[in-house]
């Protein structure tokens with residue numbers, strides 16, 4: 001059987017063999033043209049959704065996984081001013097390994113990596129869990145939201161970028177539609193504008209699949225953490241991803257059509273009806289935005305005798 005030709009360079013030669021099949025876009029690409037295709041696609045996403053410009057100072061939330069590290073590298077390749085933020089959750093072994101990948105990439109691209117160490121800020125997640133009735137992932141979400149916004153604002157960044165990919169976004173969208181979570185649906189968009197003390201948040205990989213994101217990181221030889229976080233259970237999200245993958249295999253392009261169709265057709269209608277949150281106040285202790293008198297981080301600090 002003759003090997004497929006790259007759709008762009010039309011070569012069959014061994015120097016640029018076809019390495020990536022993208023049936024959703026009817027493309028077969030060699031490594032070089034896949035990397036170019038991906039960077040162009042992300043650049044188009046940034047422009048299409050007015051995420052940021054070359055004048056912005058971007059802070060990328062890096063977890064040590066393939067998506068966030070790949071995104072950070074890609075943004076610097078495109079010439080954006082992008083630094084990283086790593087939140088060390090103090091999860092035995094997992095955190096040390098993922099942090100080392102984030103630090104290695106920072107060194108390679110010559111950019112600053114800010115590190116917030118939960119062990120000194122509050123307590124490592126396993127210890128924190130003993131003081132809170134919340135599950136680890138819910139605590140983790142609160143910590144990330146709080147520190148990402150606070151560090152970015154304090155250090156003068158103008159945009160916060162996260163590595164959510166198409167598969168993540170489609171799985172969430174699917175779940176929100178299945179349950180008609182109108183509140184969540186109205187907030188599901190690749191750009192959340194800056195609002196008062198909250199920075200603008202963007203997801204530049206929202207039109208890049210998990211497979212494409214992994215290949216980009218692998219082709220650029222960026223080491224990343226492979227095991228899942230030990231607290232990760234997301235059974236329902238994995239189940240949604242499995243169903244969607246099945247649909248995708250039967251009809252390539254299903255995921256991207258479903259997601260971009262939502263952004264084009266339903267999201268604008270939901271935004272029109274969106275009310276601004278008038279219950280926002282500022283924490284009496286740390287001054288960060290909250291909906292209660294004292295924010296959840298300070299409440300936890302009080303409980304643990306750290307205030």
Ligand code: Q46
Pocket residue numbers: 136137138140141229230231232233
């Ligand atoms: S890092 Fe945090 Fe995830 Fe680990 S504790 Fe849960 S939310 S699973 S993306």
Ligand code: ZN
Pocket residue numbers: 006007008009010011016029030031032033
């Ligand atoms: Zn090619």
Ligand code: ZN
Pocket residue numbers: 283284285286287288294295296297298299
């Ligand atoms: Zn507070």
